[in-house]
Amino acid sequence: MKVQFTCNGQPVEVEAAPTARLLDVLREDLRHTGTKEGCGEGECGACTVRIDGKTVMSCLVPIFQVHGTAVQTIEGLGAEVVHPVQAAMLAYGGAQCGICTPGLCLSAAACLEEVSHPSREQIRLALAGNLCRCTGYQKVVDAVAAALGQEPG
Amino acid sequence: MSHVDVPVYRPRSLDEAVRLRAEHPEATVFAGGTDLMVYLEAGIVRPVAILDLWGLPELRRLRSVTGGQLYGAGLTCTDVIHAPSTHPLVRDAASTVGAAQIQNRATLGGNICNSSPAGDTLPVWLALRAEFELMSVHGTRRVPAAHFWRGYKQTELRPYELLVRILVPPLAGHMHFRKVGTRMAQSISKVVFAGRYVPGVDAALAFGAVGPVPMRCPAAERALVAGARPAEVAALVESEVTPIDDVRSTAAYRRKVAGNIVRRWLESR
Numbered sequence: 001m002k003v004q005f006t007c008n009g010q011p012v013e014v015e016a017a018p019t020a021r022l023l024d025v026l027r028e029d030l031r032h033t034g035t036k037e038g039c040g041e042g043e044c045g046a047c048t049v050r051i052d053g054k055t056v057m058s059c060l061v062p063i064f065q066v067h068g069t070a071v072q073t074i075e076g077l078g079a080e081v082v083h084p085v086q087a088a089m090l091a092y093g094g095a096q097c098g099i100c101t102p103g104l105c106l107s108a109a110a111c112l113e114e115v116s117h118p119s120r121e122q123i124r125l126a127l128a129g130n131l132c133r134c135t136g137y138q139k140v141v142d143a144v145a146a147a148l149g150q151e152p153g
Numbered sequence: 154m155s156h157v158d159v160p161v162y163r164p165r166s167l168d169e170a171v172r173l174r175a176e177h178p179e180a181t182v183f184a185g186g187t188d189l190m191v192y193l194e195a196g197i198v199r200p201v202a203i204l205d206l207w208g209l210p211e212l213r214r215l216r217s218v219t220g221g222q223l224y225g226a227g228l229t230c231t232d233v234i235h236a237p238s239t240h241p242l243v244r245d246a247a248s249t250v251g252a253a254q255i256q257n258r259a260t261l262g263g264n265i266c267n268s269s270p271a272g273d274t275l276p277v278w279l280a281l282r283a284e285f286e287l288m289s290v291h292g293t294r295r296v297p298a299a300h301f302w303r304g305y306k307q308t309e310l311r312p313y314e315l316l317v318r319i320l321v322p323p324l325a326g327h328m329h330f331r332k333v334g335t336r337m338a339q340s341i342s343k344v345v346f347a348g349r350y351v352p353g354v355d356a357a358l359a360f361g362a363v364g365p366v367p368m369r370c371p372a373a374e375r376a377l378v379a380g381a382r383p384a385e386v387a388a389l390v391e392s393e394v395t396p397i398d399d400v401r402s403t404a405a406y407r408r409k410v411a412g413n414i415v416r417r418w419l420e421s422r
Contacts, residue, residue: 001158017156018203019193041191043339045254054231054257060190061258062183064161065207107253128338129252 003067007032008076018064022056023047025063026073034074034102038131045130048103049073055110055129074102077109084147085109094143096134104130108144120145161203167211167288171315173204175290178312180204184227185258187251188267212262212317215239221322226262226315233261240321242281242347245330246274249345252338262316265301268308268366271342271401273332275302275367276359278319280328280347286318287311295320302366326351329418333410335401343402344410348418353378358386358415363394363407370394373415383419387412 004013007030014029026032026049038046040059047058050072078086085108088094095101104127111118111126118126123144124137132140162177164170174180181200183189184207192198206212212227215236222240224233230247233239234256239247243261250259250273264274265285278285278298285296287310301309310316329348334340345361356374361367373389381389396407 001161017158018161019159019190019200020156021190021194040194042187042251042255045252045339048254055254056258057187057254059194060187060255062186062190062193062203064163064203065183065186065205110253125338126253129254131339 001064003063005066005068006070008072008079009070014063016063018062020063021059022049022051022061022063022066022071023058025066026058026071032073032075036099036102038099043131044100045103045107046100048106048130050106050110053110053113055107057129072106074105077105083109085112085144088143088147089140092139092143092146094135094140096132100130100132100134104132104140108147111144112147118148120150159200159202161205163205164209167209167317170204170206170209171288171290174315175313177202177204182266182315183207184260184263185229187255187259188263188269206262206315218320221320224261224319224321226260226265226317226319228261230256230259230261240281242277242328242330242349243274243321246277246332246345246347249273249330249332249334249337255339261319265319266308266310266316268302268306270305270365270367271345271362272367273342273345273361276345276347276361277330278321279359279367279369280349280357281321281324282357283322284320285309285316286320287314288317289314293317299369305365324349326355327422331414331418333414341401344396344407344414346411346414348415350377350419350422353380358390360390360394360411362401363396363411365395368394377419383416386419387416390415 026035036046038044042057042060049058051069077083162173180202183205212225214225230250233247264272283298296309326349332345342362347359349357356377358370370390370393373386377386391408391412394411396404398404
């Protein structure tokens with residue numbers, strides 16, 4: 001089927017089977033390989049993207065449900081000016097191997113938009129769906145807090 | 154998996170959805186897809202057609218009616234977490250489903266119809282004596298939650314019906330929800346509990362993941378209403394639940410945890 005949506009503000013049209021995963025369409029058809037596949041069953045958050053502002057696991061979204069929506073991937077976050085979350089991840093060592101980083105950045109960006117002045121606990125909650133096997137999360141949470149102008153904990 | 158080009162029906166109204174359901178009983182009904190996509194990828198479900206209920210506005214409303222609260226089956230966990238009038242037990246359960254990315258897609262109706270024994274919201278509907286509205290071209294019928302799950306992954310839903318709303322009657326009492334999993338977020342329940350208790354009058358002790366379908370513990374409930382001590386109620390709970398050993402836990406652990414959840418709740422009141 002033909003599916004039309006916007007990806008990082010650009011209108012796109014893809015031809016795909018209806019149950020094709022948004023993750024695969026992004027990586028294979030649109031060559032946006034910033035979105036990573038981790039577990040492939042919605043457990044790890046590596047494939048997190050935003051649809052109409054809401055974070056989703058792109059491995060669990062069939063492409064037919066993407067028709068008419070606005071998708072944001074890591075390529076669209078800070079495309080012109082580095083996003084505060086990305087800058088803070090760099091400054092605080094919030095990224096190591098990098099597989100979880102795109103998803104973490106999108107979850108953090110959504111948290112910053114949805115919650116005014118999130119506490120450290122709220123930041124942890126917002127990132128709970130993004131597994132990281134390197135950092136132990138401390139530096140990630142520090143980075144997101146710093147992006148808000150808070151002191152690291 | 155190999156993805157094939159199957160017909161997709163995307164109704165724009167509930168009436169159209171019900172009509173399409175009658176015309177295409179073979180279609181796989183999609184809501185948020187958070188369970189279904191895993192089954193598709195594993196080849197457990199192979200749709201020949203798809204009926205998509207995602208985003209139908211009529212299914213995404215929460216409103217108060219004379220008989221209580223009506224939850225649209227298409228409400229997402231995020232919707233009910235943020236709605237001010239959501240029942241505390243429903244909010245607690247929705248908050249434990251996955252994490253934000255799952256809560257943004259997973260729907261109440263999907264959780265109910267997927268009928269996983271470990272479905273996080275299922276004991277809540279039992280504890281609150283909820284009724285499910287099943288709609289078809291022949292009309293709407295209400296089925297109590299207690300009669301909806303008939304066996305492992307089997308429900309009362311007929312192939313031409315859709316779950317459209319959940320009615321939660323206004324019930325008083327102390328309420329408690331508890332999910333025990335491997336970690337706080339993103340884990341599937343080892344044991345999940347919803348309880349309601351009106352001292353001396355009425356009690357509901359409802360569990361998920363301790364049997365093929367979510368279940369209540371009638372003997373423990375009777376004892377509780379009659380004034381039994383927390384430890385006695387907990388012992389009855391442990392004898393009534395019917396857990397198994399599986400990838401997530403053991404029967405013995407689940408039995409003990411089920412009793413402990415109830416004992417601690419009753420002791421803390």
